Amino acid sequence: MLDSINVGTSGLLGYAKGLRVIANNTANLNTPGYKAATLQFSDLFYAASQGAGGGSARLGYGLATGATQLDFRQGDLRQTGNDFDLGVDGEGLFVLQTSDGATRYTRAGQFEFNQDGLFVNRGDGSKVMGIDANGQATDIKLDGLRSAPGKATALARFTGNLSSTVTSHTVSAVKVNDAIGEEHNLSLKFTSTDTATGAWSVEVLDGATSIATGQLQFDDGKPTAATSKLQFSYQPANREARELTLDFSSDVTSFASGNLSTLAMTAQDGLPPGNLVKVGFDAAGKLVATYSNGDTVKGARLQLARFRTLDAVQAEGGNQFVQANGLSWETGGAGEGAFGAVRAGVLEISNVDLSREFSDLVVLQRGYQASSQVLATANDMLQELFRMKAK
Template structure:
């Protein structure tokens, strides 16, 4: 009977731990990146006795074999914060704490600190990335805070230059110098068909200053390959000389249309300096910086970790995990080698299944009641035995 009481106590202790596991799961129902766990039950050892050729096995109660993490993906919830990140598939974000220890998490609640380093908003751990050589680096805004200006090297013109016209001026042709300063040039086309069939004199002006002269020749209404791109040396006032090419190779024609010409500048590859206006991450986990001048620049790429066995995972709290049992994790990037793509502006919520937890809660309650009833019954039997002694 004393053994029965001990067995009943083992049941109470086991179901008490089961209840605690369920309570922890339920309490973290809305915790981003939380992974639920399940307590594993097992029976205790048995004693064997042999009497009359029959073997009797008697157990010693209930034991627990630790908890098992459930790494199934939780739902992804929109937050509107560009620095909230979620992995849609395999992979955990890689963090580095103040002691330089590597941690992993599915809770992508990140932000840039005062020094421009991407950190976890939970504990300030640094979010790690990979450079072009695959080395582990911090994700930082250094080098992407401003976009320097770029001098124009190519300006494209499109339209029809009337072959029966005598003169056509395209203005303004906006270009940028090396310092990002904008200049409005003009390009004057003068018909020299009388000198050479289909030819036009091309002059580029900066205000009243002649920048350079060249020639374009049309055959059957199309510029010849040798004259479809005209290169000039342009030195703005107070600036350094730069090479400037007028591209007439695509969608420029010269057909008869009276004196009406539609030739105009459509694009150029220079731009003014710009300041940082937005930072986000693309599906590959690459930092994308957007500037006021319309330019975008890509920076470091977020690192992701993946384990092959749950034996390699140890939960630390705070939604973080670390390598366990000396089993290394695989590190890579979103969208590569089995890692899932990244979703910016979203968070993965807890994967706790409330209906399953409530069902388990009923099972734990019934097990606890049954174990307590075993203890109560064994106690009644002992009381009866003591009563027999006094009779």
């Protein structure tokens, strides 16, 4: 009967631990990146007991509890509207580095840029790690990205109709950028040299100064391939010379339209200097900086890590995990190999299945009640034995 009390007690202790695991799961029902845990149960050792007639019986000594098993199924990705809330759609955890150099991992992408321009975890300020163009681990920061230099115009495109019935036409407001992004206003003067063949001379003017000349030949109203692009070296005052191409090859025509010509510049690839207006991350986890001049620049890429076996991961609290049992993890970038894609503006919520937890709770409650009944029955039998002895 004493053994029965020990067996019943082991049941009470085991079910109490199981209740604690379920309580922790349900308490973290809305914790971003939380992974539900399950307590492993097993029976204790057995010992042989001599029975009547020389036979032996193997009697168990109760309930044992083992490790908790983490459930790493992906939780739902919930929209937050914050560009720095990140979720991994697929396998992989974000890599964090604490102030003392320790490495942690998390599925809860609640991040921000701190006052120093460093990308950090909002909860504890630990650095969110990235990888550079050479695949080496690096910090993710805004240094060098707060402004964008200007870009010289290399190509200007034109569209519209150059009326074949006029003798000359001027296209003004041809705005291009020099090597530091400063804007210059050029103009093009078209002069018909042969109405019958559709030949035109082209003169490029910077103010009143002629800086380049060329020929534009039309065949059946379309520019010929040999003359459809005018290329020359453009050097504004106190600036270095750059090659500039005027492209008439697409959507430029020359048909009779009276005195009306619609030929004009529609696009050019130069940019003025710009200031940083927005920062975000693309599906590959790359930092994307957007500037006031419309330019975009990509920076470091978020580093992801994954484990090969659950024995290699251990919950540490704070929505974070660490390596366990000396087992290594694999690192890489989003979309590479088995790693999932990064989604911005979302958070992965807990993967706790509340209906399953309540079902397990009922089972544990019944087990605890049964173990309690075993103790009560064994105690009654002992009391009866003591009364018999007293008589």
